[in-house]
Amino acid sequence: MRLADATWTDVRDADVDVALLPVGSTEQHGPHAPLGTDTLNAVAVAEAAAAAYDAEPRTGVADAVSRGEALVGPPIPVGVAEEHCAFDGTMWVTPDTFRSYVREAAASLPVHGVDRVVFVNGHGGNVEALAEVARRFSRDPAHDGYGVAFTWFGAVGEHASDMGHAGPLETALLRATTPDLVREDRVESARDGGVDRWGEWVSGVNLAHDSDEFTDNGVVGDPTAGDAERGLELLDRAGDALAELARAVADRKVADRDVDADR
Template identity: 40%
Template sequence: MYIADQTWPELGDYVAESSLAVVPLGSTEQHGPHLPLATDHLIAEALAREAADRTGFLCTPTVNVGVSPHHRQFHGTMWVDPPQFRDYVESMTRNLAYHGVDRVVFVNAHGGNVQYLREVGRRLRDDGTMYAIEWMWDESIPDLVTDLFDHPGPHGGPKETSMIMHIARDLVREGELESARDGGVPDLSDDHLREHGARTFYDAVENSGNGVFGDQTDASPEAGEELFEAATDQLVHLLSWLDDQPIDDLLAPAHVDPQPGSRR
């Protein structure tokens, strides 16, 4: 159920019966010469909408711009700074709580958002507002990703390329797959990331001239469909599990000492 397509009485009926919502989030940032800047938010929205359709749970509009300053050297990348992103997502999620939602899954497709979504979830849980957790699609199916691709890459690689081939193939510049591979870093190893144990870079361009990693020529729409179905199944299972949990079991436990700070 997509919230923006409903009327307010219909949504009143929904929260009278259910208290769970999914919130898709991504980014608008470079994904190499072969993929659109929309890659992350297209994936997040497609997965969230499909899981909501299969389960009947509520899905909100997508947060399209995330924490992406590490891609800023590439034309068109948009970003918000972490405090503003965190506060915006928290404020929007509190709207849902006001209307009766007490559990949320952030359906996330951008690694730069993860830390801050976890912080939002902790804030909402610690003050007793609701239980909100972050879910990242590729982390739900790691074995399938490694089975399908020798060099999946953490950004703009064949896993994301395959997903966009399945979701919106017309947006993939398929003639650029070889140049994406050859101008990027097909196999990202620890040698690219650390010097004597220290992480010495801040931005993607410091490791990859065209901003992407992995072997994009391994991508296919068939692999994308397999990834999409497997990730959707995992998300559906997560939503069903979360819906079954008593809210008191999800919120922050009480202090282990019923009288913290007292002297005996």
């Protein structure tokens, strides 16, 4: 179920086990891919996972019951992306604002009985902040919620090493799910004007704070190596991994807690 498409009575009458909350970014993805790439890809993976979330009995339950369903929340489209500030159209918020907004948005769900959440992330710059969001959400004594963060491009097996930025993985997933948004006539020039590696590294430290310090067109990696067939494989892998995680989150028993949520 997509929350934005449902009515309030649909949600009231549904048997929801877990919410999948896509979190993306609005930032440059080279001359060939849309600013909304991270959001589009997070939504695609969340919807694939929801479709894969099956009705098999929950494990570890004395009287086995069928599963309910996974709810796909509306995407959060602006994230921690100031590293791309030199490129037109990029939007960002501070990590503090991002953490507060995402956590408070998720805290709306337990009020309606949806107390298990997976934050489905599509942007590398959100990773650290989302890990903290999930911890704070899970420790909040105001509700019984429990959540974890999932980043799709970390769950695609050997493909993960090709991530880059606007490179083969993101381009492949777009070609498989929203091909009309890929500027195919610019893909080769995007490759030619890009770089092979993110950052400028010395002694294990990245000297570059912003992406324009090492890539003129915003591309890291070879987008021509990401065709639609590869994109479908990425979608299957990430969707299946997220569905497996969602089942584990739905089944997890969470102990009562009494902690200060502002610590």
